[in-house]
Amino acid sequence: MALRNILQRGDSTLEKHCRPIKDFDKRLHILLDDMHQTLMDANGVGLAAPQVGVLRRAVLVLETNVEDGEEPYVIELLNPEIISASGEQTGAEGCLSVPGVFGIVTRPDTVTVRAQDRYGEPFTVTGYGLTARAFCHELDHLDGVLFVSKAERFLSQDELDGEDE
Numbered sequence: 001m002a003l004r005n006i007l008q009r010g011d012s013t014l015e016k017h018c019r020p021i022k023d024f025d026k027r028l029h030i031l032l033d034d035m036h037q038t039l040m041d042a043n044g045v046g047l048a049a050p051q052v053g054v055l056r057r058a059v060l061v062l063e064t065n066v067e068d069g070e071e072p073y074v075i076e077l078l079n080p081e082i083i084s085a086s087g088e089q090t091g092a093e094g095c096l097s098v099p100g101v102f103g104i105v106t107r108p109d110t111v112t113v114r115a116q117d118r119y120g121e122p123f124t125v126t127g128y129g130l131t132a133r134a135f136c137h138e139l140d141h142l143d144g145v146l147f148v149s150k151a152e153r154f155l156s157q158d159e160l161d162g163e164d165e
Contacts, residue, residue: 001037004052009098013050015144018057021078024120032076032118035060044096046134048141051097059138063131075125080115080139092155093147102160103151111135
């Protein structure tokens with residue numbers, strides 16, 4: 001496994017539509033393993049392949065809705081598509097490709113995604129709260145969309161520092 005460079009806002013790769021994954025091979029597994037290490041190193045909640053310069057439909061999302069005593073784990077979603085969404089949540093959102101910027105974004109509160117695993121096997125997974133937000137955010141990356149285009153407003157440094165509480 002290796003750390004990959006996370007592209008920053010302004011890199012045209014982040015604005016491109018990603019191609020479907022067709023080969024579920026060793027090369028893909030290396031990419032996923034590298035993305036996992038990169039995500040953990042960056043202390044992120046999600047990472048999409050275009051963020052590391054690969055225009056393929058692959059995302060990782062950290063599942064934080066776990067039972068007490070259990071560790072969060074990473075969900076690998078290949079060729080993902082949202083098949084249902086419900087509810088609504090509005091809250092702060094950031095991105096590893098847009099460091100230091102946080103905005104208020106409204107997303108569904110519950111999201112179900114159909115995807116394939118690293119071996120090409122189809123599955124569905126439902127996320128709630130932060131996981132649902134991360135599913136939407138990361139799948140947006142696959143279509144060249146950054147959260148800043150969906151932000152209702154951006155948070156000031158004072159708000160980030162908690163001085164407005």
